[in-house]
Amino acid sequence: MDEEMDQKLEWLEAQKIEISVDLFAAAKQQLQFLAAVDRNRWLYEGPALERAINRYNAFWLPLLAKYTESSSICEGPLVPPLDCEWVWHCHRLNPVRYKTDCEELYGRVLDNSGVVSSVNGSCKSQTESLWKRLYPMEPYDLDLDKAMSETDLEKRTTTYDLLSAVKRQCPFYYQVSRSHVENDVFLQEAVARYKAFLYLIKRNRERSVKLFCVPTYDIDLIWHTHQLHALSYCKDMTNMIGKVLEHDDTDSDRSKGKKLDTGFSGTTAMWEETFGVRYWKAGAMNRGNTPKAVTTSPYGFLGKKLTAQEDVIKSPEVQVVEVILEIVGVKNLPDAYKGKVFVVFSKTQPDSLFNAERKLTILSESCGEKQVAMFKCEPTGELRFQLMSSKSRTLGFASLSLSEFLFPVTTLSVEKWLELTTPAKKGKVDDLSPISLRVAVSFTPPTPSPTVLHMVQSRPSLKDSCFFPLVGKARLAKMFTRVVDETETEVMSLQMRNSNDAAPRGDARQVVGVKGSGESYVLAEYDGSFWSLLDSKWSLRQARSHETDGPLFEIMGVRMVKVYSGRKLEYEPKHCVKIRSEQDFFMTAVEFSKEHPYGKAVGLLDLKTGSVEANERWFVLAGVVAAFILSDLLKKEGSLDTVKANGIKEESKENEVKLEEEETMMNVDVTTTVEVAAEKIDDGVKFYSKELNNIGGCGVGCGVKSGNMTEEGGHCGGCGGCGGGSGCSGGGGRCGGNGTTKISGCGGGSCGGGSCGNCSGGCGNMIKSNANEDVPLAAPEALNNAVAA
Template sequence: MRINMQIELKHESEWAEAQKIEIGVDLVAAAKQQLKFLAAVDRKRFLYEGPALQRAIYRYNAFWLPLLAKHSESQLVEGPLVVPLDCEWIWHCHRLNPIRYKSDCEDLYGRILDNSNVVSSTQGTCSRQTEEIWTKLYPGEHYDLNLAAALEEDISERMLGLKKCTSYDLVSAVFLPGNAMIIRHLQINIFTWSTYICTRSVLVSKPHMSHDLFVKEALARYKGFLHLIRRNREKSIRRFCVPTYDVDLMWHSHQLHPVSYCEDLIRVHGQVLEHDDMDSDRSKGQKLDVGFSGTTNQWEETFGRRYWKAGAMYRGDSPSPVTLVPFSSKSKKSKDLFSSDEYQNIVQVPDVKFVEVLLEIVGVRGLPESHKGRLSVEFSKSQPDLFFNAKQTLSILSESGEKMVASFNCEPKGELLFELVSPSTSPIKRTPRVLGFASLSLQDYLVPVSKLSDEKWLELVPSSGYASSESMCLRVGFSFTVPNPALFVLHMVRFRPFTKNSCLFPLTGWTQHAKSWTRVMTDAGTEVITLQMRNSKKEKDNFTPRKEVIGITASGETCTMAEFVENGWSLLDSRWSLRFQKPSCENSHLCMLIGDRVVNIFPGRKLDYEPKHHEMQKKERDFVTAVEFSADSPYGEAVALINLKSGVVKVREEPLLLTMVVLAFVLSNIMENEGFEGLPTTEDNVEADNLIKKESRFPVVGKENTTALPVESQVELNGNAVKVNKEVPANSPSTASGCGSGCGSGCGSGCGSGNMVKSGGFGGGHGSGRGNMVKSSGCGGGCGSGCGGGCGGGCSGGCGSMVKSTSCGGCGGGCGNMVKSSGCGGCGSGCGGGAMVAGSRQHT
């Protein structure tokens, strides 16, 4: 115990020493400004390559640096100098090689050209005075980049004629992995994607990146990083130290203030610290991999805290852009556009937030003397959670010698529960023995947000028969992101007319839905609106039938949601116009929503919905992505994802909920009845994929989702546990209890293939083919034929699944799923690929 306390005191002493490092600039403010600037640059992607980049480099050397040199000698304007955006982009990339920037400035101008009394054009400061002095000094050159002139003129000869010009390859500097990393990772999700070419960024930064607490903790970790390098120099240790992305954000922000950076680094290290961004190879055994492993070990040995950080880890390749041509409109999008609209309140779904969590069991102490065998820890949530609803097992680093980090998403409430378990020694009873319990309250850290990472000893409450001479404790390291809004997720549930041969009678109140109604439901099973496609009752020109979508709101009011007019659709009383086009190429959009906002519908999953880990592309035909174009997002922002096969609609913002639900309904109807180029018809979707569990909520943390990845280079924030240098079983079954015989062929004694997950009190029955039964309680005996699971006192034919049902029996024919029904004798989705599914919220 005393040894442990001494080690912990040493760790705290090292951390305190690191925090004494003085930084001559406000890096918290500088980091936030850098994020804002990079967002502006990403809206001008012509600055990434080609003639515009060449012109920007010329303007930087010929005009900006000389102007900055004059301004540093004697202030040219009363206020701060405002740097043009294109020049600031090149200046940004030049400064990220601090040693080269220092030598270039000294060679060309005799001193380092600093950014004191200079502001970015993105800071909202009036640039009139700067433009006036610019025009006076350079009458033939516009203050802002003239893109048309840049595209027409070959600037190479003018570059050769410059007397003062850096020989540093600024074109390559723009494409350095480090610069690209900052651009893409800050823009998409605090370094959420890969570290390669910066031209692939498509989204603005996530809220947690610029949150005060996240940035302040990043600053503390940056000082810790500088301290490690100082210790290495003191001990003459040669180590390539690799930062996590939050640390690298602060490092880049520091370099953007070149005088302060040089002075601070000389004071700490005796020399200016080089920033090596040339390497992007993360494969095993390469420089980045070895360097990151060494930095991780040194950090944890020096400070006694985890080096990984939620929201700051590598997460794979960046998504592909949907277009290389920016949207030209100058109109700003308004997320509150329809806040006062009569349609706004028709669909209401509760707001849900999520956090990303990284978790590691570092050590254990105070074990009973009678303990034998290898220990592990099982963890779960204390209350139902939309994103985290399974028990997971982690090894203990001090016991196993291997690092295993759990990565998952959950709601920012409740408690994490931990059970210290030991393998059973009984040859008959193989259930692990529980030695003790502990808990960790999420509210203590996240309500309100007070701390995003910690490492502490949790005292275990011993199980009976496992008393110890001292308290048993678990050392747990954990990290969170700031809570973020989850996606709105709704599900379309198809209902077909009842027939005389139906095995159940329709309940009172359901007769109004007897003609192919589709109900739109939330996760709780709440109906938010019911939709039907029908022929319009209005006068028809030339007796040509006209289609319309009728909706019945939760209050019982009937209204027209969409009408077919001329060669397209009018949605929500002409607020949106849906126009179709013949796809000109593989990546072109299928149709366009035109209103006060512009939304194109692309086939497949695009941008931040793009499938990761090389998922099978054949499933892409089931999806379309709604991509909004605006002055804020000229290259498109993914605002919704629609699964036309399962009826799942995922929407980023509430004002678009009803619009996307109506759009999904119209597209599903066209696909089923007519089909159009670029989207499959119903006959194309013959695969009976079980999409219920995958689409109704975020993937649970379970062994079936576990991925073995080295934490030094990959941490998957998708509900997976990540084990280092050792494979994790990926085929373990889901939890099942109280399951009777038969039903769905995966439950009890059935035949064929299927799955039974978390079932209680399930009666006898039988089924053949493929089917799934998930979270059912109180189901009577039933039968299922063909490809499905018929539950309750009823029958089912065709392809179907029953999920989360309580005391229900059902019937259905064809392909369909029934999910989360309560106390009803329903119809198992009817025919033609319909689905009855609950709604949920997902994170981005």
């Protein structure tokens, strides 16, 4: 108990660190700025970036120096051009070098006092006038088509490699560009964690402890925010440790045993020992590599953007939270059970995202090795913990409410002792103190969950069919396709049929939807050249792309959506597991808009299993109808390559009997694969095992060290991820069985800058033990450290 009190006092002491910047408000502004830069990706590389660096050195820094010397040269605040602000942003993120460069060139540190960001500077006209007066030959906004103008201005240039500095910062926005990051509670906790991070560094210096401290991404966001206020940062750091604290972002190798890996391991251990709380935090860990872009050129936006959801499909809006769970310790455990217990966790209200029991080891009972579980669930009900002996005897139960903390969001991290109840001993007085578990949970604020629907084919009874009341039309009674949600509740039935116009053309077709009430809708019509969807709000047609990897189809209308072959953007596989052959049947729907000129994934269509995942509510119905049509084309053409070559074409009526036979043959296959897909979705928990004193992080493949990650049900290892040596296990095909499976995976190389190393060796080695020892799923996605300290 004394140790716990000391740890709480250490945390309170850390919060006394003085910061002369409103980091909470400034962090929100930084996120807005990074989003603006990401919409202008020509600032990431190439001639435009080189010119931006020249403009920064030749024009912006001298202008800033004049302004900081005498603000009277401009009546209002100074507003930098976007390109110059971006280079300035990256320069300041090496605070020691920025301070040195400014002092060498201008005799003082050039601060941002009186400077307003270009993303919210409504008074930039005054800066533009000043710019034009000082630099008449150089436009205020970067002209991509104009060569650098010569001026009489003395060009004093920093020797710092700004080109490399910018490229190192480009991936950062992907790591923090998630909706929960802007949540007030998340950012407030990030500021508190940043102070604790600085406190560790301060304490290490006082005790001459050498440790390369590595932040998680929530801490790193606040650290960046602090550095952007150069004078305040220099002052605060000097007051705290007597010097300006460096921010070394030059090292990106997260492989086992390297500087980042050992630094993150040491930071985790020291944090938890000092403060008595967990360092890993939900929503703040490494997301893996930045997804490869689908295009290098931004698309313009056409049409009026609407957000209203079509009311034909009534799918409930589900909220989701990400959870990181660790069982830290157990107390008052009888001696007979010490070292022989584990915890089974579940939810008291199972949901569509998490509906299973999973097993975790307890750190204090596992000889220094622990597991950390990461999963997604709905923010409802309680997490339920069952303490079990190695002989499967139940020793007690405890629970932790999710809704208590999330409605409203009051805290995103909880670590506490939970007293166990033993149902078998109700009403009895026990002389022994009750057993307690120390449970550490962190979660993200609730956000909308993707809507997942499945299409399952089934042949309707003619007598019950509202479409075919006459036996004479039996030849048209093809398969109905049932659209069901994750709970297997039917939301609609779909059918492809000939147009019922008075004088239908031979190639005219319709997609008809029927709701449970029997109400029917014409959801799409084909006129021989393209499909018109949802009362002509959308049209589905073949894309005319000259790019090799360009879109196959376009869903044009109230929004601009292009459909690409394979898994793209956020659906891109984040580790080097062997891609299943059905990969060829994936298609990604990407929206292009003013906010996302380079594309945002809004849906994933799996034409093999008949599943549709929609990240946006407005895409649910359009995605289902498009997937239904494309699945029909795929059955006829046999592959996406053939579909791309032939475009959207319908077969004539004389082939209907053949098509009906094909649909019958496809029925078994599609139904079976849908069941398998649902089974995979049910797994949903990732486990990361580590030794307490050696939990090195890595880039993409594994969370920590090379410790074995285990999986319930005996899944094949697949590739072991990258950078973590041999320890990361894959999420390959299901092999069957309920035994404990320790999977070494194959991860053969290191990540270097975060890219996958070479995988060799196929599935991981599987060591099965007692079938009663149920071990949970392992998945080889990144959960580890952020960037270098």
